[in-house]
Amino acid sequence: MSKKLTTNEIRKLWLDFFKSKNHTEVESKSLIPKNDDSLLWINSGVATLKTFFSGKENPPSKRLTNSQRCLRTNDIENVGLTSRHHTFFEMLGNFSIGDYFRKEAIEFGAELVFKVFKLDPKKIYITVYEEDQESFDLWVKNGAIKSHILKCDKSRNFWEIGSGPCGPCTEIYYDRGEKYDFQKLGEKLFFEDIENDRYIEIWNIVFSEFNNDGKNNYTKLARQNIDTGAGLERLACILQDVPTNYDTDAFVNVRSVIEKYSNKKYDNNLYFESKKDSEKVFINKCFSVIIDHFKAVIFAISDGALPSNKDRGYILRKLLRRSFLYLNYLKVSFENSKEIINTIISNNETYYPYLKENLNNVINTIKLEYDLYCESINNSFKKLNELLNKKLLDASDLFNLVTTYGFPIEIVQSLQELLTQSKDAKNLKLAEDIINSINPSDKKISISKLKIEFDEFEKLFDEHRLIANANASVKGMENQNEELLNLPTLDSSFDYEIESVKNSKVLKIFDENWKPVEEIKNKDCWVILDKTCFFATTGGQEHDTGKINKFDVVDVIKSPQGYHLHKVVKGTFKIGEKVDGQINSFDRNIIRKQHSSEHLMHSALKRVVSPTIKQEGAFKSIEKITLDFSFNRKLTYKEILGVEKEVKRIIATKNPTQVLMKTLDEAKEMGAIGYFEQVYKKISGKLRVLYLCPESIEICGGTHVYNTGDIEDFMVTGLTSKGSGSWRIEAVSSNYLVDKFKNNVIKKAIDDFNNYFKKYKELNIKDDEVEKYKKTDINSIHYLELKEINEILKNKINTLVIRKEKENLSKESNEIKNKFTEVKESTKLFLLKDIDRKLLFNSLVLAINEAKSTVFLVINEVDGVIQYVLCSNESFAKNNNLDFNLYAKDLNAKLGGKGGGRSYLVQGTILKIDEKELNKILDTINAKLK
Structure with missing residues (x-):
């Protein structure tokens, strides 16, 4: 094409083309999967459409097209190392659900590639499944060069993941020319499927026509479908004729912002250099990682995810911490990184206007993560400095530094790559620059004389990763009914x-x-x-x-x-x-109240807490209401009380409710809340809008009360974290359910509170933390706060009980210890009965530290089990070359026992007590002492 298309123009051309072919555009969905536990993130264009393909839901149209935002975590390590790997990307797609099939799919593909994008047929190469002659013929008929079409086996051109729908596919490749063929291999790269940057796959079209029963038995599907995917970033790279995806318009202006604040520059010519400078490679990687990871995080946070230590929150934390590392190396401050965030949002706000609305939330969330990152770096460098004194960083120390103290694995990997290539002065300096770029101390770290066990560490870390990923599984499309x-x-x-x-x-x-x-x-x-x-x-x-x-x-x-x-x-x-x-009329009546209450609670959360709260899902049953929402922190008890109070206020207004039938535009105009998906647009007729009160208007197909007063009562009963900034609030409504909750759950919580203080009084120990809850007015606080106080009291009282027991144990231990230390002999046998084993052990530890020149052999029978302990002061045993394990073997052999331990203290059990044999052992020890 003469004019280089922008990324936004390419997306628009794709969507407009398929809309001209009677496809309905499906809006790009949240990165967070809805009602799909098989995925951590939406990772493909079809992932949000699975229920349409399985038949569980009706699609808004049999022909669909989209540009779906996606996030894939398996490519994190490759970002910045290759020309086209991303964590965040957009997948363009067109889909047929029981409508057109192979003929139209290939016709559309050829028309878009050859006529709309105006790509030269001489540059286009095609793969088809070896048994799919129809696709081969259709490509030739629609303008592809016959000699450019390759028939491939099942491993390359048959799409399936385990059991379920599957089928052959055809892939479209673009030849970028000889300048991307560094080994001058030509078409061999394509025909032999050699990894390369010349022949780039731009589009995959899957003909989903079979069902695999999981045992490779294939039957025809009741409804055949088309599922396609084309990476927007790859298309932009080809249509803009630039070396890598990171050189397209969607990335270069962000790169300019980073360069503005950095003392390092991105090298545009590095890609074509045969011998690449290691420092330049690392600098370019820094730029690409920062842009890619920040983009992924901005979209994910805007979609409701938040950084944490597990699941998708862990992924965000990892992406951010990698970004912070490379920002440190480029000497870009967090304050200046805000402009990076602004620029990424500005690049994408045309198609994703919601990003701008979330700007402040994104910046605040990333700032909180940056502060945690700095704290983690400080702690890990303290530990690193301790280890550096050894001049050897062994594998176990390094593994512990990474997994326990949070030292960045990326730094370890960079050092390994540089120092195992060649430990010359240039690589050594770069390695030291990298590690010192995040060093919080003014004292620079030198690694020139440091030996690092990289190979052994890598084995440990790979094993760690295998264990961490042990439960990961890949799931295919759902089976059709x-x-x-x-x-x-x-x-x-x-x-x-x-x-x-x-x-x-x-x-x-x-x-x-x-x-x-x-x-x-x-x-x-x-x-x-x-x-x-x-x-x-x-x-x-x-x-x-x-x-x-x-x-x-x-x-x-x-x-x-x-x-x-x-x-x-x-x-x-x-x-x-x-x-x-x-x-069941009673149940229906309860569920009416529950559903209407959930609407009021949703509205109250937005008004009392924050309008940025996003509902993720809800459930209404005869037992409880749950509402899942995203927010960057836990609600305070004051806010929960405020939400309750607001819902009760609206209940008290006894406002008549209305069900209104409106068009989508009319619903929006009156302020109705709803997920305005394409499904609404395709509904023939009007939408069902529930008007509870001016504060709560939602598109809804559920059953509801006729008057807000019918709800009667309302109470929040739970708030739990689902991880990654996702929360679940639980509640009940109606006099019946609220009274039931008060009489069962709250009554027990009050009883528990009183019982904890009763136990506290019995312990006769004063504790400041317990004392501060003594005057709690449990009638004025929320049940959830009482629940938290009870948990604190429970743990505290348990701690005090243990403390009391330890005090008692200490007292008893001293009493027994005194009996032991009264003896003046160098060896002494004690025959005891029914002494607590732990008490006995503690007493002996005290005794050998006081009577430092005595060997004790203690026999203690408890519940028919005969325990023995042979011990002395550790220094005494060492100075006299005593190893009690030798005597324990003799004792075990003669009295049918088993046991052992340290050289100065052994313990075990025996089957019988024989004083004569026991004294013989002590005589042997005595003889050695003399």
């Missing part, structure tokens, strides 16, 4: 306003294995009715229960087409018969 996918159009409806139905017609019956049947007798089954009063689990609201005729309904779910499937226990039905249905 063919019977549900193939349901015909049925005349079936759900009515929110009724609690029973008469003469409802049975339209469809499935047995418990989802096999459709005409009739079923006394077996568990799933039933679809032409009209139902049963709410199906959706939107986080639990389903209704009740009866169809006399049979219990225990579950209700929605089919992909939206029909309500009723799970019936031991039911008897036949197609076409008329039945009556009745829900």
